[in-house]
Amino acid sequence: MTGSFPFRFGVNEFTTQPWSFEEDVAHYASLGVDAIEVCEAKLDPSRAAAQMELASQSGLAISAVQPRIRTFFGSRMAPQPEAVEARVDAFAQSLKTLAPHAEGASFVMNTGAPHDGNMQRCLDETVHYLRRLAPLAADLGVKIAIEPLNPTSINVETAIWTIDQALDLLDAVGHASCGLCLDYWNIWQQPDCSAAIRRAGHRIFVVQASDWRTPLSGMDRIVPGSGAIPLGPLLHATWEAGFRGVCTLEIFSSDVPDSLYDQDLEDVIRHSKQGLRRAWDDHAAKALRAA
Numbered sequence: 001m002t003g004s005f006p007f008r009f010g011v012n013e014f015t016t017q018p019w020s021f022e023e024d025v026a027h028y029a030s031l032g033v034d035a036i037e038v039c040e041a042k043l044d045p046s047r048a049a050a051q052m053e054l055a056s057q058s059g060l061a062i063s064a065v066q067p068r069i070r071t072f073f074g075s076r077m078a079p080q081p082e083a084v085e086a087r088v089d090a091f092a093q094s095l096k097t098l099a100p101h102a103e104g105a106s107f108v109m110n111t112g113a114p115h116d117g118n119m120q121r122c123l124d125e126t127v128h129y130l131r132r133l134a135p136l137a138a139d140l141g142v143k144i145a146i147e148p149l150n151p152t153s154i155n156v157e158t159a160i161w162t163i164d165q166a167l168d169l170l171d172a173v174g175h176a177s178c179g180l181c182l183d184y185w186n187i188w189q190q191p192d193c194s195a196a197i198r199r200a201g202h203r204i205f206v207v208q209a210s211d212w213r214t215p216l217s218g219m220d221r222i223v224p225g226s227g228a229i230p231l232g233p234l235l236h237a238t239w240e241a242g243f244r245g246v247c248t249l250e251i252f253s254s255d256v257p258d259s260l261y262d263q264d265l266e267d268v269i270r271h272s273k274q275g276l277r278r279a280w281d282d283h284a285a286k287a288l289r290a291a
Contacts, residue, residue, distance in 0.1 A: 004277070008035055008061070010248035014039055021042040025054055035063040038052065052101035052102065061246070069090035094107065104143075111158050134178050143177045163196040167180070167199065182206065185208070204242075218255070220254075
């Protein structure tokens, strides 16, 4: 497909970490952002329902939710609680609390860190708990999207780091309410990435974008179009796979000397949207020249 950027544009709240939830909503709406990916950590438990409604009333679709606890096994980002059952219960509670205000949204999760490096046990138990939670998500009118993470996170946040590993896990769960969260920063280095995206097809529920430089910290992503990720081919592969949802900006920028969090965050969002559009258009033009 050629022409203007075909996906709706969303922003994940981690991208604007210094802002409050209410500031996120106000800024996103004023910038013409189509959708918000809600981070539960930014919600006030005593008024989460009202905050979610505020986002909807401001014209923002709620495309996805990042639960406060989004791994069944331990996680550097969210180490507590430690017990697996307690983490599963926390994820289930997030579904029950937020799903009524986020119809059709995907709740993003990953495996967490395998205990003692036992990846097989981690995967087996993740499948077991997803088989429990998938029907709950379906009953609540939402979905679950599992996210393979970059190899920098192996045995820290995840036991899966490729699209195909995630697809194998989804096959084992075998429930239509479970799909894939496709984060280009995490998966762009896997072999023949575009072909893997096409294989994922209708199982892609969430798409996230940023750009890559060799990380200066565990939380170092940059504006799309300013780094090494071949975003154009990946975006086109995602379209060819059949995805017609929201392309969401997700940037982390902590513990680096040039943090984007210290810059004008409205400009970060504007430049990111421009970078994604430029990547799409440049690849489309290149494909036309080659035809």
